[in-house]
Amino acid sequence: MSIKSIFWDFDGVILDSMHIRDVGFIRILSAFPHNAIDELIRYHRENGGLSRYHKIRYFFEQILGEPISEEEVNRYADAFSNIMREMLVDPANLIQDANLFIAKHYKDYEFHIVSGSDQNELRFLCSKLNLSQYFKSINGSPTVKNKLVAELLGEVPYSIDEICLIGDSQNDFDAASLNGISFWGYNNPSLKEKGYNYIESFSELKHI
Template sequence: MAVRDIGFKRIFSAFDQESVAKLLEYHRENGGLSRYVKIRYFFTELLSEKITENEVREYAHQFSKIMINELTKPSYLIQESLRFIKNKYKEYNFHVASGSDQEELRYLCKELDISKYFISINGSPTPKEKLVEEILDEYKYERKYTCLIGDSINDRDAAKSNGILFLAYNNEKLNEFSEIKPLF
């Protein structure tokens, strides 16, 4: 999502812009990975520098402030998805399992008045595969009747590692990995 590009550009504005461009490329290819992973990647792989967990958290906090400022704008919501969720939340059990920061997600969902449509809202720093596993276990969902709808290869991987179906949405490159036809 372009808004996240803006966030990374801003928090790393003082760094070599070629390295920032490489981070953005990595970010776009790994949409479902958390910002914590991407921040570590930027320092360790692209800059060949060490970074402490406190520093990672500080950069993540700066990123979060930018995201909260931007993403509380309803214009970023995908209206087609929102209509589906509003119309079907009483028929299906919807959860959020995201690479985005959990507290930020919960805040955004509350501000956008969409929390009520989800049984749980889960995010990083817990990895997505683990989040999905925890949801399946806690709510005792049968894997054969469970589907993860996602827009990144990491979503597909989380579904696969947990033995559930995957439906690619909002990402043409993933359509070949979608195991079921779109519901909406």
């Protein structure tokens, strides 16, 4: 059965944002030791699909060994989002290979975004970057990705074998696998090495 709906990850697939999100974490945590921030940046890069809420909590509880309240997590996350809204609206950060495919085929498939990025920020960026028109829905954190996928599966009018998720992280694969939909890796060769379906370039893609 052919694919009719594609769930898209955002960071690293549609927008090249990892380096800018590095800057965001460095700025909001500038009062803390550099070695601790460096450890968080490594964790951030290795876990691209996880939300900032998770990563902020990880920084305090696992790296610093300190408790942090939900209110404090949200305060840091809001500061992070303000930085992202300023820095990520540059169209130069769009990944052209994927965006050309999206603009060409958004009427051929039903597209949705499922991202670890903050949902309000995500919708703001998609509006500013003129992407909203291509997607039936734009979904983000603080809801975790596997739950976002599960909730969306209850809304789209297709069976699970007609839906796939395109992402650049192990977390994306896990969200797809847990929900029984197919997964295609992109922009992360380690996913290809693991034997997952892999898109080298959307310009060379024959079918999904």
